Amino acid sequence: MKKVMITGATGMLGRALVNTLKPTFEVIGTGFSRASDSISKLDLNDQEAIYQFLDTHQPDILIHAAAERKPDVCEQSPEQTLALNVQATQFLAQQCKTRKIRLIFISTDYVFDGTQAPYIENSATNPMNFYGQSKQQAEQAVLVCSELHSVIRVPVLYGDVTHLAESAVTVIAEQINETIPSEHDHWAIRYPTHVEDIALTLKDLLKQPESLGGIFHISNHQAMSKYDMACIIAEHRNYPRSLLTPQPTPSQTAQRPYNCALKDTRLTKLGISHQRDFSIAIKHILSSQ
Template identity: 65%
Template structure:
């Protein structure tokens, strides 16, 4: 049993990490504004508070899942994005290295431009939007501080949301409820991945000897879908006719999105680590909690 600290433990992925990992490890979950006991309130921009936290709890592993993850928000607030996504990550990486704490940093498929999929862990990064750029900078800072740290790149995520708009996948259900004939992006190809599968993968990686870890890992389901295709899957689950939905063949968001950032999980495959699930059944189970 190890002691594992998790930043962003109040978020969609963070909650899944706590739920899965607490079965075998001692977990110290951290949040900020939404943190309530037993979670620890920690301002990641306060470097002294971060240092004190690491000294007090002395975790064996830290999974850094906290981030500003909405591309359109990142595009309009560079200062806050850099503070959380880059500066806080770099400081955590440095402090963990000094204390012998293994760090797992959660990154994104948006570090790629989407023009030459699938992308291996060694592929050249070329982010199109500021969110991806901030994660690219953070990856470089984390790995530069200690090559034994690990970067975990993930695609668009869904799972047991507290409210439908919490995920870019489940928000589609909210949009359908408001307008059964709504329009949806049919251009960008995504690979929706359940947060529990990310957590199960991290559980397997954490169990490995330290000498087998370090560098970049890709974690992704392999079911390619546009938002329009996701909407077509979700509509009948809500008792709606998917035939009425409108496919939009070009991107519509303010922040540029890559066309196809398929992540090739080469390293996990070699380790025999794979956790995936069929989207239709999985999204049905998620939405059943929000009827």
């Protein structure tokens, strides 16, 4: 059984990866502040600790999902962002190459500026905010290091959350109310993708006989604004839709791209697709909160 190490295993995507890959692979998850009995603590800013961890566990595959992924936090803490998102990724890429570990690096649709959607895997990147720039630099470090390493770009994610504010999608359920009006972005187009669909796709990719380096796009195909998502959530909660106001212009601190639709041409050729209906999936998640 192949050994898969997953960084960011305490995070929203990492938890889904651990659960989905566990029956098929020997999984070693690492986290940081939320490490537990089953998830090892590994500070990715500590190169000596990474070195020792890899020596001890000797994984065949490393899925690197840990990152600072909140654009506003990235703008406010550029040094910490570069250390975790870029320098740690570069060190992991070099270590994986030396140790012949297959590296799968999780990146973002925010490496694009959103003006020329849809984007294929080799479309030119041009990030609009510091988070996107840090992930673009990390992608370059990974791709330059080895042609066997993979970069996986994903759009806004949702799934089982520890608290509603954990995802930019489920937080909308906290922002809407039965009696108080609220405004929601109706400018940017998003493709909310369930973390379990990302995990199932990666599981299929890992089963491919040949090593598949380079860039892959994984994305749900349903396009919607945050206002559209708010309407679906309001319907589920039986809140009046009249209390939701669409906001026609962008409002967040760090600049966001307009439409980063990711075309998954490589996955399509491989016949790999995991898509679920947003409306059904979000209702399921909110019912269990």
